[in-house]
Amino acid sequence: MSVRVRFAPSPTGFLHIGGLRTALYNFLFARHHGGSFILRVEDTDQERTVPGAVENIIEMLRWVGLEFDEGPHVAGPYGPYVQSQRLELYQQQVQLLVERSAAYYAFDTPEELEHMRERQRRAGIAPKYDRFSMRNSFTLPPDEVQRLLAEGAPTVIRLLVPLDQEIRFHDIIRGEIAVHSHDVDDQVLLKSDGFPTYHLANVVDDHFMRITHVIRGEEWIPSTPKHILLYRAFGWEPPQFAHLPLLLNPDRSKLSKRHGDVAVEDFRQQGYFPEALLNFVALLGWNPTPDRDIFTLDELIASFELNKVNRAPAIVDRKKLDWMNAQYLRMLPVDRLAHELQPVLHSLNYPEFPSEYVARVIALLRERVDRLPEIATFGDYMFVPPRHYDWEYFRKYWHEELPAWLEELSAVLEHLEPFVTERLQQRIRQFAEERGQPLRALVHPLRLILTGKSVGAGMFETMEVLGKAECIRRIRIFLTEQLPTIAEQMRTA
């Protein structure tokens, strides 16, 4: 039987990186075994469903390169893939359970349930549906039950959990897990609005969609016994289970927005590469080989093994993501990067530049930043003349004769051909030596004049990319507009 797995988000918000990892592991498992990767939308809670959430989830997964084989947007033989479109199926199936006495009707109001829990809390016992004291088909006479049903009174259907039984199941990641039926609640299966709860819909769909492996978050471990009970009651073979460890904030709390960005969309917006984000998230809870950290999707697929996934939760470390993204920034082809940087340059209102030029700037600066968009800000001087100068830096290398040298150097550069790194290096070094100065006495002022900053790529490489005309222009502007006043300050200071 071929492997079939599903990613089953509820459309209640944006895809966050925990969801991304769950989707990724499902995807890796499916691809590794040549199986199918299915999207199923679990929108059984009318109140919490957020319009547009499904589209966002699909778009984010597509952005990182995870494509589904079946789902609401691609169809498939086991649809519909949206639970709100399968209500009739759940209702039919749960009816079977009632007929087999594996489930029963209950008529309690929310207030009655609240009172029950209040009593239990005061008595110091675990809150759990009390089958024998509430209003349901156990406590009510049959004709009364019939009457309530006929009247259309608010009704739910609950799972009849066996009284004294150990429920056990095997988890691929964690091994045997056992829970006593005492500790399993008579879970609502069909809500009074006719919608199924997660538990019912999940089991029914996994069965009819022929899901072979359920790979989901650890928070589902406590309800898996209910699912096992349902499979038994239906007489179906349960799928295999694998519960993934949680992803945590740096303070070990459950991943949340309050601790920074968690939505995949946020990372995209900040200029992280999809490859880097996916690579990073893949290594939270699993690693293909301990000797390196950078893997292609194909490599991840080839080495993925569910039973090698860790059991302990993992903390999301932004620093490592930054490092990983930087690795990709250095190895991705510059023409792609240039293409992606153009919109950023545009949004910053920089003039238009040919991709050829943008590519050269990227090659020049990519080792100095973590994310592509930073090139536009860190290297702003490659696109517009410096507007601010780091005078502190300038002061450090100030020399009485600097104004004169700059005049002379400007003339020298005018005649330098070709205007390339090696020639610049050689000529400026010679220029400094002729004046009994170390190279840095010229390079630093030049850097300030050309870039406004104290940091950046190699000066000669930078000059070559900037081009002769622009270099000379910036020196001339500096000489006439900045130097007269600044020189005066330097002398008096």
Place this chain on the structure above:
RNA sequence: GGCGCAUUCGUCUAGGGGUUAGGACACCGCCCUCUCAAGGCGGAAACGGGGGUUCGAGUCCCCCAUGCGCUACCA
């Protein structure tokens, strides 16, 4: 409270009876150097505690502690 899951450097992890407990990020130092990076070299840094089992436990078992999850007509 009950039930469940988990526990190796600060973080991600390798390890599955015999290891100087390895790698990566971050951190510190040195080298390189026109600055900043990158890179190279080096450093500091971990098996939560207690009992067992065994000739021998990070590795197996039990207890405790701690953390997290679940405990809805949410998923």
